[in-house]
Amino acid sequence: MGRVSLKAATLYDRMWINSDDQGRLPGDPDEIKYTACPNLPDISKGDIPDLLKELEAQGLLKVFSTSRHTAIQMLDWWEVQKLQWAYPSPYPPPPGWTD
Template structure:
């Protein structure tokens, strides 16, 4: 069963849309129909022209360039948002959630808009779905480049302010204070443990050498002082 798509009643009473030409409004209507269930679409005037205008090409004489102009006018007028992710261009309806409610929507295979869909962007940024991974990886590499050139393999999960700092600044920055039960030991505790281990090892070595003297290359068996004067019972 196809999902229901409809224009809201206020569409024809909109002051913003009233400033656009009728062909631009028709292109916008087609965008609502052919966008995915999150109101997104790749920026492709050719495809949108084929979906909306091909049957009226001899009547209205609307070209692909005209559709591109319609999209630009809709972006300027505030109906659409043109955004770029991973080197690709996308469009989405800014007021989609306000006017379109779809039961059991199909998850979008296009990346969200960081500006208008912040929560979805944060979730998408950490996801690993194969449908959008190519754009995500390209965008992450682009952000690393903007944050100061080459970055380490884990820099994409760090704050931008951390990535942009120099290595010496990061080394001199304050280390996180984590509880010992999580496996983190501070420098002072670590040094004490190292000294204790070295002392224990050295003391054991001294005791071994003093109590176990070698005679003729053979090692004499060690006997505790408490056992030296003990009489052997028959």
């Protein structure tokens, strides 16, 4: 995490804890702002697209399009989480990802 800005690191941590059981969440900046950091005025919804690019460039997450919307996959999800009660995600996996 030392390779990203403080804003990006903060957003990543908050997105991680708000991901579903498969490590996915919506990729819409409005939804990310509302869900992950509603009370952080230093991270605006306008900042989020560039912060996502910064995190994706470091291999921490993948932003991808589904048939209905944009979604995010946290790439280290199964390295940290243990499969105990994983419910299916409302978002399909990104290409090449195995749940």
